Amino acid sequence: xxxxxxxxWVRGTGLQISAAIFVFGMIYRMLHLAxxxxxxxxxxxxxxxxxxxxxxxxxxxLVMPELSANGRFTIITGYVFHFGFLxxxxxxxxxxxxxxxxxxxxxxxxxxxxxxxxAILSIAAMIALLVHRIIDPVKRLLSDFQDYLSWMxxxxxxxxxxxxxxxxxxxxxxxxxxxxxxxxxxxxxxxxTKLAHMFSLFSARWxxxxxxxxxxxxx
Amino acid sequence: MSxxxxxxxxxIEQIDGPIATFFTSCVHCGLCADACLFYTETQxxxxxxxxxxxxxxxxxxxxxxxxxKLMFRLGLSKPVTDAELAAWEPLVYDSCxxxxxxxxxCPVGNDIVYMVRKMREGMVAxxxxxxxxxxxxxxxxxLGSPMGVNLNTVMTHIRNTEKExxxxxxxxxxGADYMMVLSSAEIAExxxxxxxxxxxxxxxxVSWTMASDGFEGTxxxxxxxxxxxxxxxxxxxxxxxxxxxxxxxxxxxxGHAYTALRWEGPNLIGRPYNFQxxxxxxxxxxxxxxxxxxxxxxxxxxxxxxxxxxxxxRGGVVEQPRNLLHMVAPNFVEMPDSGIQNWCCGGxxxxxxxxxxxxxxxxxxxxxxxxxxxxxxxxxxxxxxxxRSMLLDGLEHNNMxxxxxxxxELIAEHLAPAAK
Ligand code: SF4
Ligand code: SF4
Numbered sequence: 322x323x324x325x326x327x328x329x330w331v332r333g334t335g336l337q338i339s340a341a342i343f344v345f346g347m348i349y350r351m352l353h354l355a356x357x358x359x360x361x362x363x364x365x366x367x368x369x370x371x372x373x374x375x376x377x378x379x380x381x382x383l384v385m386p387e388l389s390a391n392g393r394f395t396i397i398t399g400y401v402f403h404f405g406f407l408x409x410x411x412x413x414x415x416x417x418x419x420x421x422x423x424x425x426x427x428x429x430x431x432x433x434x435x436x437x438x439x440a441i442l443s444i445a446a447m448i449a450l451l452v453h454r455i456i457d458p459v460k461r462l463l464s465d466f467q468d469y470l471s472w473m474x475x476x477x478x479x480x481x482x483x484x485x486x487x488x489x490x491x492x493x494x495x496x497x498x499x500x501x502x503x504x505x506x507x508x509x510x511x512x513x514t515k516l517a518h519m520f521s522l523f524s525a526r527w528x529x530x531x532x533x534x535x536x537x538x539x540x
Numbered sequence: 541m542s543x544x545x546x547x548x549x550x551x552i553e554q555i556d557g558p559i560a561t562f563f564t565s566c567v568h569c570g571l572c573a574d575a576c577l578f579y580t581e582t583q584x585x586x587x588x589x590x591x592x593x594x595x596x597x598x599x600x601x602x603x604x605x606x607x608x609k610l611m612f613r614l615g616l617s618k619p620v621t622d623a624e625l626a627a628w629e630p631l632v633y634d635s636c637x638x639x640x641x642x643x644x645x646c647p648v649g650n651d652i653v654y655m656v657r658k659m660r661e662g663m664v665a666x667x668x669x670x671x672x673x674x675x676x677x678x679x680x681x682x683l684g685s686p687m688g689v690n691l692n693t694v695m696t697h698i699r700n701t702e703k704e705x706x707x708x709x710x711x712x713x714x715g716a717d718y719m720m721v722l723s724s725a726e727i728a729e730x731x732x733x734x735x736x737x738x739x740x741x742x743x744x745x746v747s748w749t750m751a752s753d754g755f756e757g758t759x760x761x762x763x764x765x766x767x768x769x770x771x772x773x774x775x776x777x778x779x780x781x782x783x784x785x786x787x788x789x790x791x792x793x794x795g796h797a798y799t800a801l802r803w804e805g806p807n808l809i810g811r812p813y814n815f816q817x818x819x820x821x822x823x824x825x826x827x828x829x830x831x832x833x834x835x836x837x838x839x840x841x842x843x844x845x846x847x848x849x850x851x852x853x854r855g856g857v858v859e860q861p862r863n864l865l866h867m868v869a870p871n872f873v874e875m876p877d878s879g880i881q882n883w884c885c886g887g888x889x890x891x892x893x894x895x896x897x898x899x900x901x902x903x904x905x906x907x908x909x910x911x912x913x914x915x916x917x918x919x920x921x922x923x924x925x926x927x928r929s930m931l932l933d934g935l936e937h938n939n940m941x942x943x944x945x946x947x948x949e950l951i952a953e954h955l956a957p958a959a960k
Binding site for chain 2: 350353354355356357358359362364367368377381382388389391392395396399454458459460462463464465468513515518521522524525526527528529530532537538
């Protein structure tokens with residue numbers, strides 16, 4: 322297989338297979354969680370579950386008060402990484418073109434300079450978070466292999482994507498192939514690691530808010 | 541079946557949709573550490589809330605996830621051992637008061653304390669619960685009370701109260717509206733509460749009674765994490781209430797009694813109650829708003845309110861104690877982080893019954909001390925007799941001269957004289 326053929330396979334069949342694993346893997350995991358269910362409480366409720374559950378889904382995205390220096394660092398750097406990642410993912414014109422081909426609709430792209438800044442910030446934040454994971458005693462204790470694996474498969478698409486945009490290191494075809502391969506790796510790994518939090522966090526927050534709402538606790 | 545196997549089976553059984561969702565969502569960010577007084581006051585990473593659940597997390601991976609199952613079957617993921625559970629016992633019990641503060645902090649929304657409560661079920665089943673808490677639970681089941689009080693103790697207090705107030709204390713009165721339940725600590729140490737409620741209810745014209753076979757609400761079963769024992773203790777109150785056909789059971793100034801009675805109870809006994817549960821603070825505030833509770837005179841001392849975790853953050857009774865305090869305390873001030881975000885006294889969740897945990901409990905009291913130092917008060921009012929004991933203990937340990945008062949007693953001291 323020459324580089325051209327490899328790229329052809331990677332952007333065709335490879336992408337389809339990994340996208341299918343991502344979609345079905347995520348559906349399987351979320352369905353599994355939903356089907357595990359919970360016993361309905363027999364206690365008399367003081368408040369409702371749905372409203373507070375839905376509110377918590379959104380409100381937990383807001384910064385918490387009273388954090389240590391480590392906590393503040395995690396929150397701020399975490400925000401920078403997530404926003405940078407989502408901006409490059411959803412507002413780079415090449416990505417929108419691809420999504421338009423799949424979804425049938427698209428949206429306006431952001432200027433390249435904005436994407437560049439978002440990508441650089443996101444890459445820097447990820448490196449800072451990795452260093453923090455290693456030096457902060459709390460995070461170091463909590464971390465296992467999955468945490469580093471998840472970091473790696475998230476970092477590679479960002480890095481190769483940035484190199485591709487800037488033409489750094491290799492030729493266009495090589496970089497595009499590497500970028501696509503790294504994306505496919507991410508798609509395959511995500512449903513089976515903590516990266517599944519991208520979906521499950523919403524139901525985690527819903528439960529949290531619903532439990533409190535049931536008791537009439539206004540959190 | 542070995543005890544370990546029983547414990548593991550219980551862990552597997554406890555894992556439900558929410559727990560699986562929480563473990564799936566955890567990103568190991570460590571933010572929950574900052575919410576937990578055991579971490580903030582010691583800076584020891586092992587006290588990070590989610591870390592206290594590690595064995596349960598592995599069971600979840602090995603039993604509920606595809607890769608975890610595969611790795612486990614291939615021998616690539618180590619099984620949970622007795623030694624590991626023994627090592628985790630102090631984390632799950634001594635360093636967690638079930639205060640629930642971590643559950644408000646987690647960015648992905650994990651209700652961590654929900655998981656600790658459930659993990660304790662497996663810990664008891666595997667035989668890994670602290671001796672102090674086992675003893676308290678055995679006394680509750682065998683003698684009727686973790687602190688060893690009994691009907692005779694209650695009868696003595698009732699007679700004294702009747703002599704002191706000239707009012708009668710109804711016992712086993714069928715058809716009363718409210719049945720009053722007390723905490724062990726109130727009966728054993730803070731018996732002023734007898735005359736306080738007697739006088740308040742007399743003034744407000746509340747139809748009430750106590751029950752000779754269901755007078756104590758403290759539930760060590762909930763704290764140790766055994767649903768079976770918790771249910772057995774709870775049944776005493778349910779049977780008494782249903783025998784006396786009361787409309788309401790009043791939960792005492794005791795946080796875990798409230799959680800046990802109000803929220804866990806019907807699930808423990810497997811059916812809804814034939815009565816409602818109301819916290820004494822809720823009832824007093826309701827009487828206030830109806831104009832049936834009238835106070836007189838003010839207490840000018842600088843006062844604050846310590847929010848009991850189970851009543852406030854985990855129970856939703858937040859405004860009521862404040863409304864009551866405003867009736868009598870013009871110099872009432874809030875602590876930093878008061879209300880939903882308040883810090884635990886350090887002795888909830890069975891920690892106070894666990895002697896082994898005492899040095900750690902007194903160490904982390906530094907958080908409460910800092911809160912108090914920030915406002916400089918003469919009196920702390922609270923509405924949980926366990927918090928009250930823990931506050932007294934912590935204050936003494938730190939040579940701080942601050943009074944600790946129960947809210948119900950404070951109100952009773954200021955009852956309008958016509959009804960005294
Ligand atoms: S704060 Fe939540 S997501 Fe972060 S480590 Fe604790 S439980 Fe996990
Ligand atoms: S419930 Fe309270 S004591 Fe227990 S881990 Fe959470 S914050 Fe710490």
